[in-house]
Amino acid sequence: MIESKRLHIKNTLARLIHNCKNIKQLNQIHSHVITSPHLSPIDGSFLTSRLFFFLCTVSNSHSSLHYANKIFNLIQKPSLFIYNAMIRANATKIKDPFSCQCLVLYKELLCNDLIPDSITFPFLLKECSKRVDGMTGRSIHAHVVMFGYEGDVYVQNALISLYSECGVLMDARKMFDEMSNRDVVSWNSIIVGCLRGGELDIALGLFQEMNERRNIITWNSVITGLVQGGRAKEALEVFHEMQVSNNNKNMVRPDKITVANALSACASLGAIDHGRWVHSYLERSGIECDMVIGTALVDMYGKCGCIEKAFEVFKGMPDKDVLAWTAMISVIALHGYGNEAFELFQEMEAVGVRPNAVTFVGLLSACAHSGLVGKGRWCFDIMRRIHLIHPQVQHYACMVDILSRAGLFTEAEELIRSMPMRPDVFVWGALLGGCQLHGNVKLGEKVAQNLIELDPHNHAFYMNLCDLYAKASRFYDLKILRSLMKDLDIRKSVPGCSMIEVDGVVYEFSVNRSPEMLMEALRSVLMGLTNEMKVERYMGCIELI
Structure with a gap:
């Protein structure tokens, strides 16, 4: 009878741990485990391990790792299972890139004469990837070989991700090529590594080689990489290929990430027909049009010139975050509606959405396109004084553009001298644009020289100076400059x-x-x-x- 009651309590508590919803419930269960007179020490140890494993692997609560640490510190001789659970929890739950708790635990594991296994190494390597710590990662790789796990597919996948994250693409590719057994994670890891490293053609070659093994992560990685790599047309081609491609007889259906990136590709190309098709596909497929998708639609319609449609989508969004408001403000600014952009900004503030640095880039751009010098000064001031946003180089470039277009060159030069960072080509380029607009050859020469010093092989700066000389009828200087360009072999490297x-x-x-x-x-x-x-x-x- 007593034994039956003990088993009943043990099974009940184990089931409660499995179905636990929050840390408060877990505290109550733990209290029962500790205080119950009917449980044997073995039962208590078993239930504590279950509870500990739940905290490390299942619970996503921020306090769960702190609770697990408390239990871990009470265990006198942690097993390899316990160490692996703690290493996994630290690798997945701690977002701090400077944390090294996983490595501390691994050192303790070795000092306690425990031998790591194939579950230990992937999470240690994940920690090194998060820290972008290639040196420590290579040391862990040496341990992988020493303990005989260099052929484990999960460990190999983690090594590919590590070397890709650290920018050592050659080692990542070598690891991939030497694998005798690859899964879809192996292919995805090396493709993502190539995309991040700018090797788009290699990534596309691997993608074509995968064929039926592709999953949604594969498709999304390639489409995203092509969009970010400036090859939007190819990204759309891959998206359309996805519509007709099968994966083990099951269609891989686009998700929110796919659609958002397809819309971004349409925006880059100005391909409004493609954009409308993606929008209609979104409505037909039943994919939820959340804030991310809604913002992408606003951006796409705006960059394709359909301001009314962009505003219609924006107004139809039930919830709008700062990114959605900023996208709409930037669309209005792009088309020169400065006053309307500020009206939208006031509406944004009225509903309690705080602007960010990108919002002010949009507002300052609107002022530049609309010639709103006073509002530009006001916007630059409240950004710092009211919203406590420190101006970045993009804000200074916009402000210089506003002043230069208005012919206020003295104020523009004073602003550049007051910058806490070194002016970049965009800041000087904005000033040069104003010089071209107003025919200020003297200042334009000085600015062009600064730009040429920053990037001596950029043909655009020489051409801007040529344009200045031509407008001022200084044909002799124009001839000398063109001769200099010929001697230095300055030419347009990438045809427009x-x-x-x-x-x-x-x-x-x-x-x-x-x-x-x-x-x-x-x-x-x-x-x-x-x-x-x-x-x-x-x-x-x-x-x-």
Whole structure:
């Protein structure tokens, strides 16, 4: 009878631990484990281990790790299982990149004559990745080999992630190539490493090699990497490939991350037809249009010139954070509606949303595009004085742009001299733009020299100075400068290009083509058009060449 009661209490408490919802309940269960006269020491040890494991692996509460540490410190001889649970908890729950508790625990583990296993190493390597600590990571790698776990797929995946995170892509690729058994995590890890390292073509090659092994993380990583790498057109191509691709006979369906990045690609290209299609796909698929997706839609419609649609989406969002408000303000600013941007800013403050540094970049840009010098000064002042946001180099660049466009060069120069950081090319470029606008050759020469010193091989700065000389009829200086450019072999390294979207197809035109080639390319675009208005519009483009 007593034995039956003991088992009943033990099983009940174990079930309560498994179904526990919060730390308060766990405290109550722990109290029963400690105080119950019916449980044997073995039962107490078993239940404490279960409770400890729950704190380390299941609970996401911030206080759960602190509670687990208390229990850990009471255990006289922790087992490898206990050490692994604590290392895992510290690696996954602590976000501080300077924390080294995992490594301290690992050292204790070794000092207590315990031998690490394949579960120990992945979380130690995760900790090194979080710290971007390649030196310690290599030491852990040596231990992996020493203890014979260099062939474990989970350990190998963690090593690929470590070397990728630390920028040692060559070692990550070597580890991947030497793997005899790869899973989808292995492929995803090396692809993400290549994308972060700027090796987009290598990443695409690996992506094509994966074929049916791709999962949603694979697709999202590649699409995101291409968008961030400035290859938005290819990102859209991968997104459309995703629509018709099967993964082990199961369709890999886009999620919120996929849609947000596809919209970002449309915004970069100005591809409004693609953007509308992605929006309609979003509505058909039943994916929730949360704040992230809503903000991406506002940004896409705004950058594609559909301000009314952007505002319609913005107004339809039930909840708006600072990013959503900032996106809408930036869209209005982009199209030169300065006063309207400030009205929206006042509405944002009225509903209790605090602006951030990016919000003020949008507002200052609106002032620059609309010539609102007074409001620009006011905005720059309240950013520092009221909202306690320290101006960054982007804010100074916007403010210099406002003053330079208005011809207030003395004030612009004083502002540059007062900057707590060194002016970059955008700050000097804003001042040079004002000099070109107002024909201020003397100051323009000085600014152009500063820019050339910052980046002596950038052709744009030489061309800006050429433009200044041409407008001032200083043709002798223009001739000398062009001769200097020829001697220094200063030329445009990457040809400029433009993109237009016709009937949902994005066409790219490069400036290094001859006028005849460009006319032929444009005519080929027109071949498939049936709408007379479109033909008339694009024929106008040909006449301008």
